[in-house]
Amino acid sequence: MKSLGIGLIGTGFMGKAHALAFGAARAVMGDMPESHLAVLCDTPVEKAKQMADQFGFAKSTADWTSLISDPDVDIVSITTPNALHFEMAIAAIKAGKHVYCEKPLALTLDQAREMRDATRKAGIKTMVGYNYIKNPAFTHACRLIQGGEIGEIVHFRGCVDEDYQADPALPWTWRAKLADAGLGALGDMGCHLVSMAYGLVGPIDSLIADMQTVHTTRPLPDGTGRAKVENEDTASALVRFANGAQGSLSTSRSAWGRKNRLAWEVHGTKGMICFDQERMNELQLYRNSGDKAQQGFTTILTGPAHPPYGEFCPAPGHQLGFNDLKVIEAAALLRAIRDDSPASPDFEHAYEFEKVIHAIAKSATDGTRVSLSEV
Amino acid sequence: MKSLGIGLIGTGFMGKAHALAFGAARAVMGDMPESHLAVLCDTPVEKAKQMADQFGFAKSTADWTSLISDPDVDIVSITTPNALHFEMAIAAIKAGKHVYCEKPLALTLDQAREMRDATRKAGIKTMVGYNYIKNPAFTHACRLIQGGEIGEIVHFRGCVDEDYQADPALPWTWRAKLADAGLGALGDMGCHLVSMAYGLVGPIDSLIADMQTVHTTRPLPDGTGRAKVENEDTASALVRFANGAQGSLSTSRSAWGRKNRLAWEVHGTKGMICFDQERMNELQLYRNSGDKAQQGFTTILTGPAHPPYGEFCPAPGHQLGFNDLKVIEAAALLRAIRDDSPASPDFEHAYEFEKVIHAIAKSATDGTRVSLSEV
Amino acid sequence: MKSLGIGLIGTGFMGKAHALAFGAARAVMGDMPESHLAVLCDTPVEKAKQMADQFGFAKSTADWTSLISDPDVDIVSITTPNALHFEMAIAAIKAGKHVYCEKPLALTLDQAREMRDATRKAGIKTMVGYNYIKNPAFTHACRLIQGGEIGEIVHFRGCVDEDYQADPALPWTWRAKLADAGLGALGDMGCHLVSMAYGLVGPIDSLIADMQTVHTTRPLPDGTGRAKVENEDTASALVRFANGAQGSLSTSRSAWGRKNRLAWEVHGTKGMICFDQERMNELQLYRNSGDKAQQGFTTILTGPAHPPYGEFCPAPGHQLGFNDLKVIEAAALLRAIRDDSPASPDFEHAYEFEKVIHAIAKSATDGTRVSLSEV
């Protein structure tokens, strides 16, 4: 197999994470196809050039269409602002390239559906940046549930909170504009929580929801007044899963003190599992078994017993970090391409996750229960 | 002032807690009217006698009406199963006795309203056993909020979970029967959470909710088959507060591993406060002030700086326990009687709290938003 | 059996705790001999009178010798400053009274030995206020160890820290004077840690130690200058237990932020148990058993499965408080008197605990290993 050429669009938070991930995947995992950092795109071209030098890309460009059409590019990584995903992904798919796209797929569910549909007969692999489900702690939780360790799942509670929009004095940005940013907290964070709920409990059937814009206007950066915040700062939903479980999902970007509190608890008939991304190397497990006097939540610290932790470090409790999750994600895509096996989460999965956040927004707007089958 | 005679009905969990509380209130607080343990009621009479001896009551009876009419009884403590509160409280009020009633007031909101109305011109004091709001950690949180420490309150999340009905193998009891127990998790625990939300954020305007009976039938204790569980194991609500804040309330009696997880977080424009009753001597406070590099949640361990902790112990961090909360509650009632000042939470407050749990049940049943003003 | 009359000397932190404990023991435990609050002693007599009224004692006095000789007093509770324990305890023992003395027994080990010796043929019961070993979490830990749950004990680490002398600006008090206070942190807190180590691992054979007076002088309260701090702010020891285990003990009264951090960990060949008094209702248990992927520290929240928790509250996780430990302690003394059975910890045990803190001080002063058999 020839070395897979990576074309990366964007050099921000996620752009750097993708570059690091592709750079490390083979050294970490061993069992990886050859790949190389082929083309980096950003604007202006000077920035693209400088970051290509830093990240180790062979070429740079300010024109993303040329990146996509570059014959040395096999995988197109899209890490641009959400509003740009759609056009870039569609173009890459049409060009027959594999696509690694950051979440959410698109601003609207219609666009996301179109993106998904475009992949269906394209013969390419896709991967979407739902990196938190790549955490060995998360996959271990899923394994525990599938193994029946906590019995039948009956309830789920989850939240995902940060404080990047908590300060009332923060200036207005494009993030507050529906046309540019789409959903607010739901799009930034809520869909991550959905991806975890989906893996732990399964698909959601219907929900009722509410939303809130905490800071309804923000000062314009140029001091000329205030502009409207058009999307939600918080959203909450009461959900019913297809398997009969109920639960709740909440998100806030105005939650002071929360830096990445993507936390959930899964209630089963025999036990409970809890997790908090702010302590991403820990899993809490309660099982109703054995002597009542010894029962309690066990704090499992991830280690080599929780693959692929051991690929990063043979010693337990030494901690993976956020960027390591992206390595696992990139490696999953590279393997899927090499083996022509299913990638996960691909555009199909991402579309299912994102249907839920749009359903939440719809229910919150309409004030009625929304069935996922109708979205 | 003559010594206040306590008449206590019930000797279970709450009965013992009341007995201990009245027994200790004066020694702990100093500034207390005289009181004495006058009459204890339970059935059969032998049990009443034995427990009166244990608890230190002067008299015992199996007839609660005689307790109420006993001239030596000034305060009637009602700690019987919920279905009995109504009749006993009404009788005590009619007899001109002060009433200290465990929550919830009654099985139905109509009964609760009648109880409240009965107190309005009775010239007596009432207190309801919402003991968790007597925690110095809680009153400190309220003080912080009122002092503006975390700015304007914009969001609230709370849950109250236990696992006493989590085991599918547990036999059917009267707790599962609407006519005997009324609401399930909402009545046992949910109302406690409401009492805290109310104190922290204020009254709730409207809500949408969902409920679930996790274990729909349970084995009859006599082995003759299974009977239906008529009330909810879990309930969740998305609420809108009168002050514009939104939030969620959840409760489950099927949450393995949770023993008394009455936990909440209050989101303000300047900070956040969090609490978990399973660590009832701790409060978590985040404030957006000072150097960003030093910000984080501060774990405040209660001590003499958080009255009335110091009445129990002059050394901080030495821990209050559950029964100490009942001492604070009983002392509040005794003071209100002595000073003829408002008691809190009285039947008026309790009625407001309990309106919310009935509104949750109604919304969950009807599937629509319920305004508290319509309940 | 006639009702046991309690004579309590002192009305401070521990005085109140004793009064509350005797007041509640029978109501909590049920299975208790009759007792009554007979005489309270403090100075001046007005204070004694006022506190007797608050605590519910029948009589009051400013003369502790008259308390001891009062025929209605069967048990003498000594909660005065440490320098007074010796004379009072000796007098009480001579008068044939049972003695409940706060720790440490005395300022010097010689005095403690004399107190212990005095009890040997006195035919009375003694109890010493090592209340932390009455915690159901602690007795559960001991049970786990005795049951072999963590294998053979090989190592112990413990500390007991507070911050009541951490502030350099605090004025000089009698606590800083050897003749009045005896040892510093070791006497106030260190002996508590020893009592726990003793129960968990057994007697100590020898040790090497170091001590430190962090704030060597303090301002006189009257502003006339500074006076010397004569006893230790911190002390640390490396110990060897009789069973071959090693470990360390540390204490500091200058540890900012620590309010009652009496924390330890017991290392066994099959597992570990950890505890922290600041979360006194929790025990951490690790066992090397079963699937490695599910191993971790289990947080056991005390409940009715950990006697005598259930006497206070039938619901797990509802939390005991500090004063509840004194109830368990007082009840243990009352039962020992009723049954003429051994009380624990009595003056014999306390002497063993306190030998260790004096050995630590000696080793720290001499700079050499001290064998407990030589102290």
Add this chain to the structure above:
Amino acid sequence: MKSLGIGLIGTGFMGKAHALAFGAARAVMGDMPESHLAVLCDTPVEKAKQMADQFGFAKSTADWTSLISDPDVDIVSITTPNALHFEMAIAAIKAGKHVYCEKPLALTLDQAREMRDATRKAGIKTMVGYNYIKNPAFTHACRLIQGGEIGEIVHFRGCVDEDYQADPALPWTWRAKLADAGLGALGDMGCHLVSMAYGLVGPIDSLIADMQTVHTTRPLPDGTGRAKVENEDTASALVRFANGAQGSLSTSRSAWGRKNRLAWEVHGTKGMICFDQERMNELQLYRNSGDKAQQGFTTILTGPAHPPYGEFCPAPGHQLGFNDLKVIEAAALLRAIRDDSPASPDFEHAYEFEKVIHAIAKSATDGTRVSLSEV
């Protein structure tokens, strides 16, 4: 400046960590000299070849002397078993290569001194793998202390525990042999703790110590009997720092449940800072300032306010992992080489850290206080 060629000896835990670190340093940090993965050495040569392919090294060899003499190698990374460090480092220094050596420098202090001395006029840079002091949480703690945030440092407590030798059934390995492994827990882990104590409080003046071999023999892997464990499973020391502070250091490789518990607390006259590597993205800070009722330990979650966290991720609380610490370490070496500025910790610093673990072993053996100036 020409691209710096990396020669890496060893492909185990640390070998992989070095490879990943050099692979990512420039992409993460930007401001980095060019470097490339030149030569990888391991045995047998097939393994070297395979791992060179995985890690991305240009050449491979089974002969470490040829790696050192390779003109394309500028930096020699030594990650072999400790017994081999000495010879390799000396050779590399003689060859004029920069040396990046894992800790501890050598099996004996004499060897370590010789290594340090060899660097003194060699005109090369050295770096030693004390990676935990590269944690942004740690450097922030040092900054807080240097800024006087917790006042004068008066006490230190630290431990470093793992459980990799806790199981009595584990077979005997070379790790148990003095001639091959040197010190036990002290060499593997204790020196890390010393490196942190040194950074936080400064150099140690003298100490008294004790050691213990918990499992004195272990079964031979071939089943032919049992062999002696020659080095320590646990070690503890009471230390006096040059600045007058006292404290304790403890380590155990037999501590069930501890996976990387490198935990310490620094006591100052105005506050305290605590850390635990098992939650390596958190720092606990207590300050005696402001309202007593709001004081408590603040959990600071590292983020861009704690450089160089922001180089890895612009969002706070997203977590660094263990391997990221090695990136920071490798980058520090690369910068020192480029700028011809001091590297830290170099062989000079490492020698100082390692003097302490040898002093601990000496004191534990001799039973007397050891002055660091005499070691």
